[in-house]
Amino acid sequence: MLDLDDLFAGLIIEDQNATPSALTKLGMTGELMVLPKHQPFLPPDTATSVLERIHQSQPRSKPIPQSNDLPIAPDLREILAAASDLRREVQSKEVTPLHLLAVTMRGSHGGAQAFRDVGITEEKALKAILKEDQG
Numbered sequence: 001m002l003d004l005d006d007l008f009a010g011l012i013i014e015d016q017n018a019t020p021s022a023l024t025k026l027g028m029t030g031e032l033m034v035l036p037k038h039q040p041f042l043p044p045d046t047a048t049s050v051l052e053r054i055h056q057s058q059p060r061s062k063p064i065p066q067s068n069d070l071p072i073a074p075d076l077r078e079i080l081a082a083a084s085d086l087r088r089e090v091q092s093k094e095v096t097p098l099h100l101l102a103v104t105m106r107g108s109h110g111g112a113q114a115f116r117d118v119g120i121t122e123e124k125a126l127k128a129i130l131k132e133d134q135g
Contacts, residue, residue, distance in 0.1 A: 004109050005054050011100060016040055017037050093133075102129065
């Protein structure tokens with residue numbers, strides 16, 4: 001089941017412009033989606049630190065076939081809905097990873113705490129969203 005730890009890890013990987021290399025490491029080959037490069041929100045050392053902390057907290061499970069659909073955990077479903085609500089609230093054109101980060105920072109999940117421990121807050125994510133929307 002996809003959960004908040006998966007979301008946090010994905011946000012960090014996307015933020016660091018590392019999605020193609022991460023997918024390749026997971027054995028996913030073929031035509032991959034090309035994402036535009038952007039200025040990362042997280043400094044590289046912070047991203048590495050938080051990603052390692054999240055990775056250490058996750059239980060090890062057996063790999064599943066790439067063809068299987070994964071259900072979404074209820075708490076992740078709530079985050080996705082909250083990010084959509086935030087997009088409307090701040091009048092952004094689309095939900096971005098920063099919207100997801102901002103709403104996850106409201107919770108007490110271990111991944112959110114890992115971000116807070118390195119100084120990332122909901123307010124910082126909101127500032128970045130507003131800056132992104134203006135630019």
